[in-house]
Amino acid sequence: MPVPPTSGHLHRAQPYALGLFRIVVGLLFACHGVASLFGVLGRDGSVGAGTWPGWYAAVIQLVAGGLVMLGVGTRSASLVASGSMAYAYFVVHQPESLFPMTNGGEASAMFCWAFLLLVFTGPGALALDSVFGRRTTGDPDRAGQTPVTV
Template sequence: MTARLNHAQPYAVGLFRLVVGLLFACHGAASLFGVLGGAMGTHGGTVEAGAWPAWYAAAIQLVCGVLVLFGLGTRGAAFIASGSMAYAYFDVHQQNALWPLQNGGELSAIYCWAFLLLVFTGSGAFGLDRLLAARSGGSTAEERTTRPVAA
Protein backbone atom coordinates (compact mmCIF):
# COMPACT_ATOMS: atom_id res chain seq x y z
CA MET A 1 0.00 0.00 0.00
CA THR A 2 2.78 2.42 0.92
CA ALA A 3 4.59 1.75 -2.35
CA ARG A 4 1.46 2.63 -4.32
CA LEU A 5 1.00 5.84 -2.36
CA ASN A 6 4.64 6.75 -2.89
CA HIS A 7 4.26 6.13 -6.62
CA ALA A 8 1.23 8.45 -6.74
CA GLN A 9 2.94 11.22 -4.75
CA PRO A 10 4.12 13.34 -7.72
CA TYR A 11 0.60 13.26 -9.16
CA ALA A 12 -1.00 14.24 -5.85
CA VAL A 13 1.50 17.11 -5.47
CA GLY A 14 0.84 18.17 -9.07
CA LEU A 15 -2.92 18.29 -8.52
CA PHE A 16 -2.43 20.13 -5.21
CA ARG A 17 -0.22 22.68 -7.00
CA LEU A 18 -2.80 23.17 -9.76
CA VAL A 19 -5.65 23.86 -7.33
CA VAL A 20 -3.67 26.11 -4.99
CA GLY A 21 -2.18 28.08 -7.89
CA LEU A 22 -5.55 28.56 -9.57
CA LEU A 23 -7.29 29.71 -6.40
CA PHE A 24 -4.45 32.09 -5.53
CA ALA A 25 -4.43 33.56 -9.06
CA CYS A 26 -8.20 34.06 -8.82
CA HIS A 27 -7.72 36.18 -5.69
CA GLY A 28 -5.24 38.37 -7.52
CA ALA A 29 -7.42 38.69 -10.63
CA ALA A 30 -10.44 39.60 -8.51
CA SER A 31 -8.52 42.33 -6.71
CA LEU A 32 -6.78 43.77 -9.77
CA PHE A 33 -9.52 43.49 -12.40
CA GLY A 34 -12.79 43.20 -10.44
CA VAL A 35 -13.61 39.81 -11.96
CA LEU A 36 -15.08 36.87 -10.04
CA GLY A 37 -16.83 39.18 -7.59
CA GLY A 38 -14.04 41.71 -7.22
CA ALA A 39 -11.71 42.38 -4.33
CA MET A 40 -12.78 41.29 -0.87
CA GLY A 41 -14.32 44.19 0.99
CA THR A 42 -14.82 46.35 -2.13
CA HIS A 43 -18.22 44.95 -3.22
CA GLY A 44 -17.10 43.98 -6.70
CA GLY A 45 -14.48 46.68 -7.15
CA THR A 46 -10.75 46.63 -7.50
CA VAL A 47 -7.95 47.76 -5.26
CA GLU A 48 -6.46 51.15 -6.07
CA ALA A 49 -3.38 50.88 -8.28
CA GLY A 50 -0.21 51.22 -6.26
CA ALA A 51 -2.02 51.07 -2.89
CA TRP A 52 0.19 49.53 -0.22
CA PRO A 53 -0.04 46.64 0.51
CA ALA A 54 -3.26 45.57 -1.25
CA TRP A 55 -2.26 46.24 -4.86
CA TYR A 56 1.18 44.64 -4.46
CA ALA A 57 -0.34 41.63 -2.71
CA ALA A 58 -2.83 41.23 -5.57
CA ALA A 59 -0.03 41.43 -8.14
CA ILE A 60 1.94 38.77 -6.27
CA GLN A 61 -1.19 36.62 -6.02
CA LEU A 62 -1.86 36.83 -9.75
CA VAL A 63 1.70 36.35 -11.00
CA CYS A 64 2.81 33.73 -8.48
CA GLY A 65 -0.55 31.96 -8.70
CA VAL A 66 -0.23 31.62 -12.48
CA LEU A 67 3.39 30.44 -12.23
CA VAL A 68 2.49 27.85 -9.60
CA LEU A 69 -0.59 26.81 -11.58
CA PHE A 70 1.54 26.00 -14.62
CA GLY A 71 4.46 24.62 -12.62
CA LEU A 72 6.89 27.16 -14.02
CA GLY A 73 9.48 28.23 -11.48
CA THR A 74 7.30 26.67 -8.82
CA ARG A 75 9.76 26.76 -5.94
CA GLY A 76 10.66 30.43 -6.39
CA ALA A 77 7.09 31.57 -7.00
CA ALA A 78 5.86 29.53 -4.02
CA PHE A 79 8.56 31.05 -1.80
CA ILE A 80 7.46 34.59 -2.71
CA ALA A 81 3.78 33.69 -2.32
CA SER A 82 4.40 32.08 1.06
CA GLY A 83 6.28 35.14 2.28
CA SER A 84 3.54 37.48 1.11
CA MET A 85 0.94 35.44 2.97
CA ALA A 86 3.09 35.39 6.12
CA TYR A 87 3.30 39.18 5.86
CA ALA A 88 -0.48 39.39 5.37
CA TYR A 89 -1.10 37.26 8.41
CA PHE A 90 1.32 38.95 10.80
CA ASP A 91 0.93 42.54 9.62
CA VAL A 92 -2.73 42.71 8.63
CA HIS A 93 -4.59 40.02 10.55
CA GLN A 94 -2.73 39.28 13.77
CA GLN A 95 -3.03 42.82 15.07
CA ASN A 96 -6.80 42.17 15.41
CA ALA A 97 -6.48 38.97 17.48
CA LEU A 98 -4.07 36.09 18.09
CA TRP A 99 -5.89 33.17 16.45
CA PRO A 100 -6.77 32.95 12.73
CA LEU A 101 -10.40 32.14 13.53
CA GLN A 102 -10.63 35.37 15.52
CA ASN A 103 -8.73 37.68 13.17
CA GLY A 104 -9.97 36.49 9.75
CA GLY A 105 -6.53 35.27 8.73
CA GLU A 106 -7.33 31.62 7.98
CA LEU A 107 -6.76 31.97 4.23
CA SER A 108 -3.48 33.79 4.72
CA ALA A 109 -2.24 31.13 7.13
CA ILE A 110 -3.35 28.22 4.95
CA TYR A 111 -1.88 29.72 1.77
CA CYS A 112 1.37 30.49 3.59
CA TRP A 113 1.82 26.88 4.66
CA ALA A 114 0.57 25.42 1.35
CA PHE A 115 3.09 27.45 -0.62
CA LEU A 116 5.86 26.65 1.86
CA LEU A 117 5.12 22.97 1.27
CA LEU A 118 5.50 23.53 -2.50
CA VAL A 119 8.88 25.18 -1.91
CA PHE A 120 10.09 21.84 -0.54
CA THR A 121 8.15 19.40 -2.75
CA GLY A 122 8.47 21.20 -6.07
CA SER A 123 5.85 21.10 -8.77
CA GLY A 124 5.16 17.38 -8.81
CA ALA A 125 3.69 15.96 -12.00
CA PHE A 126 2.19 18.01 -14.83
CA GLY A 127 4.50 21.02 -14.36
CA LEU A 128 6.05 22.95 -17.23
CA ASP A 129 9.42 22.78 -15.48
CA ARG A 130 9.44 19.01 -15.94
CA LEU A 131 8.27 19.27 -19.55
CA LEU A 132 10.98 21.79 -20.41
CA ALA A 133 13.63 19.66 -18.70
CA ALA A 134 12.47 16.58 -20.64
CA ARG A 135 12.62 18.47 -23.94
CA SER A 136 16.14 19.66 -23.28
CA GLY A 137 17.14 16.14 -22.32
CA GLY A 138 18.25 17.22 -18.89
CA SER A 139 17.07 16.37 -15.44
CA THR A 140 16.34 19.30 -13.17
CA ALA A 141 16.80 19.22 -9.42
CA GLU A 142 13.02 19.47 -9.11
CA GLU A 143 12.49 16.46 -11.35
CA ARG A 144 14.94 14.39 -9.29
CA THR A 145 13.23 15.31 -6.01
CA THR A 146 9.70 14.52 -7.24
CA ARG A 147 10.43 10.97 -8.34
CA PRO A 148 8.63 8.31 -6.32
CA VAL A 149 10.44 7.01 -3.26
CA ALA A 150 11.16 3.28 -3.20
CA ALA A 151 9.43 1.47 -0.34
Protein backbone atom coordinates in the same frame (compact mmCIF):
# COMPACT_ATOMS: atom_id res chain seq x y z
CA MET B 1 5.88 -4.52 10.61
CA PRO B 2 4.40 -5.61 7.27
CA VAL B 3 3.87 -2.99 4.58
CA PRO B 4 0.32 -2.78 3.18
CA PRO B 5 0.14 -3.85 -0.48
CA THR B 6 -1.33 -0.48 -1.52
CA SER B 7 1.69 1.51 -0.29
CA GLY B 8 3.56 0.91 -3.56
CA HIS B 9 0.68 2.37 -5.55
CA LEU B 10 0.44 5.34 -3.23
CA HIS B 11 4.18 5.94 -3.47
CA ARG B 12 4.04 5.95 -7.27
CA ALA B 13 1.04 8.33 -7.22
CA GLN B 14 2.69 10.80 -4.84
CA PRO B 15 4.24 13.07 -7.51
CA TYR B 16 0.89 13.31 -9.29
CA ALA B 17 -0.97 14.11 -6.05
CA LEU B 18 1.64 16.79 -5.32
CA GLY B 19 1.26 18.15 -8.87
CA LEU B 20 -2.51 18.33 -8.49
CA PHE B 21 -2.09 20.06 -5.10
CA ARG B 22 0.24 22.61 -6.74
CA ILE B 23 -2.20 23.26 -9.60
CA VAL B 24 -5.20 23.78 -7.29
CA VAL B 25 -3.34 26.00 -4.80
CA GLY B 26 -1.86 28.09 -7.64
CA LEU B 27 -5.25 28.48 -9.33
CA LEU B 28 -6.97 29.56 -6.11
CA PHE B 29 -4.19 32.05 -5.37
CA ALA B 30 -4.32 33.49 -8.90
CA CYS B 31 -8.11 33.86 -8.56
CA HIS B 32 -7.58 36.05 -5.48
CA GLY B 33 -5.29 38.27 -7.54
CA VAL B 34 -7.71 38.48 -10.47
CA ALA B 35 -10.59 39.32 -8.13
CA SER B 36 -8.62 42.08 -6.42
CA LEU B 37 -7.17 43.59 -9.59
CA PHE B 38 -10.29 43.50 -11.75
CA GLY B 39 -13.20 43.42 -9.30
CA VAL B 40 -14.56 40.12 -10.60
CA LEU B 41 -15.37 36.68 -9.16
CA GLY B 42 -17.73 38.06 -6.54
CA ARG B 43 -15.64 41.01 -5.44
CA ASP B 44 -17.17 44.48 -5.53
CA GLY B 45 -14.60 46.88 -6.95
CA SER B 46 -10.89 46.54 -7.44
CA VAL B 47 -7.84 47.84 -5.62
CA GLY B 48 -6.39 51.07 -6.94
CA ALA B 49 -3.31 50.68 -9.13
CA GLY B 50 -0.12 51.16 -7.13
CA THR B 51 -1.79 51.29 -3.70
CA TRP B 52 0.17 49.73 -0.84
CA PRO B 53 -0.14 46.90 0.04
CA GLY B 54 -3.33 45.77 -1.75
CA TRP B 55 -2.33 46.27 -5.36
CA TYR B 56 1.14 44.76 -4.89
CA ALA B 57 -0.35 41.79 -3.05
CA ALA B 58 -2.83 41.25 -5.88
CA VAL B 59 -0.08 41.33 -8.49
CA ILE B 60 1.95 38.80 -6.47
CA GLN B 61 -1.13 36.63 -6.14
CA LEU B 62 -1.84 36.68 -9.86
CA VAL B 63 1.73 36.21 -11.09
CA ALA B 64 2.98 33.78 -8.44
CA GLY B 65 -0.30 31.84 -8.51
CA GLY B 66 -0.09 31.49 -12.29
CA LEU B 67 3.54 30.38 -12.20
CA VAL B 68 2.87 27.85 -9.46
CA MET B 69 -0.22 26.54 -11.25
CA LEU B 70 1.78 25.99 -14.44
CA GLY B 71 4.81 24.62 -12.63
CA VAL B 72 7.22 27.28 -13.86
CA GLY B 73 9.75 28.39 -11.26
CA THR B 74 7.59 26.75 -8.61
CA ARG B 75 10.02 26.96 -5.71
CA SER B 76 10.87 30.64 -6.26
CA ALA B 77 7.29 31.69 -6.92
CA SER B 78 6.14 29.72 -3.87
CA LEU B 79 8.72 31.42 -1.67
CA VAL B 80 7.51 34.87 -2.75
CA ALA B 81 3.86 33.83 -2.33
CA SER B 82 4.49 32.33 1.11
CA GLY B 83 6.31 35.45 2.25
CA SER B 84 3.54 37.72 1.02
CA MET B 85 0.96 35.69 2.92
CA ALA B 86 3.08 35.73 6.08
CA TYR B 87 3.25 39.52 5.74
CA ALA B 88 -0.52 39.68 5.20
CA TYR B 89 -1.16 37.56 8.27
CA PHE B 90 1.18 39.31 10.68
CA VAL B 91 0.63 42.90 9.50
CA VAL B 92 -3.04 42.89 8.48
CA HIS B 93 -4.74 40.11 10.46
CA GLN B 94 -2.77 39.29 13.60
CA PRO B 95 -3.03 42.78 15.16
CA GLU B 96 -6.82 42.27 15.29
CA SER B 97 -6.57 39.02 17.26
CA LEU B 98 -4.12 36.20 17.85
CA PHE B 99 -6.21 33.43 16.30
CA PRO B 100 -6.97 33.09 12.57
CA MET B 101 -10.58 32.11 13.30
CA THR B 102 -11.25 35.49 14.90
CA ASN B 103 -8.98 37.79 12.87
CA GLY B 104 -10.01 36.71 9.35
CA GLY B 105 -6.55 35.42 8.50
CA GLU B 106 -7.34 31.78 7.80
CA ALA B 107 -6.77 32.07 4.06
CA SER B 108 -3.49 33.93 4.56
CA ALA B 109 -2.24 31.32 7.04
CA MET B 110 -3.27 28.38 4.85
CA PHE B 111 -1.75 29.86 1.68
CA CYS B 112 1.44 30.72 3.58
CA TRP B 113 1.93 27.14 4.76
CA ALA B 114 0.81 25.54 1.48
CA PHE B 115 3.33 27.58 -0.49
CA LEU B 116 6.06 26.93 2.06
CA LEU B 117 5.44 23.21 1.59
CA LEU B 118 5.89 23.64 -2.18
CA VAL B 119 9.20 25.45 -1.60
CA PHE B 120 10.54 22.26 0.00
CA THR B 121 8.77 19.59 -2.08
CA GLY B 122 9.05 21.12 -5.52
CA PRO B 123 6.36 21.04 -8.19
CA GLY B 124 5.56 17.34 -8.36
CA ALA B 125 4.43 15.90 -11.68
CA LEU B 126 2.77 17.77 -14.53
CA ALA B 127 4.99 20.85 -14.26
CA LEU B 128 5.99 22.80 -17.36
CA ASP B 129 9.54 23.18 -16.00
CA SER B 130 10.08 19.47 -16.65
CA VAL B 131 9.05 19.91 -20.30
CA PHE B 132 11.17 22.91 -21.33
CA GLY B 133 14.56 21.98 -22.71
CA ARG B 134 15.42 19.09 -20.41
CA ARG B 135 15.41 15.39 -21.00
CA THR B 136 14.94 13.32 -17.89
CA THR B 137 15.53 9.74 -16.94
CA GLY B 138 12.47 7.58 -17.39
CA ASP B 139 12.47 6.51 -13.74
CA PRO B 140 8.84 6.80 -12.53
CA ASP B 141 10.06 7.02 -8.92
CA ARG B 142 11.70 10.36 -9.79
CA ALA B 143 8.58 11.87 -11.41
CA GLY B 144 8.07 15.37 -10.09
CA GLN B 145 11.55 15.60 -8.64
CA THR B 146 14.39 17.65 -10.02
CA PRO B 147 15.09 16.10 -13.43
CA VAL B 148 18.41 14.41 -14.04
CA THR B 149 19.94 15.84 -17.21
CA VAL B 150 21.12 13.10 -19.55
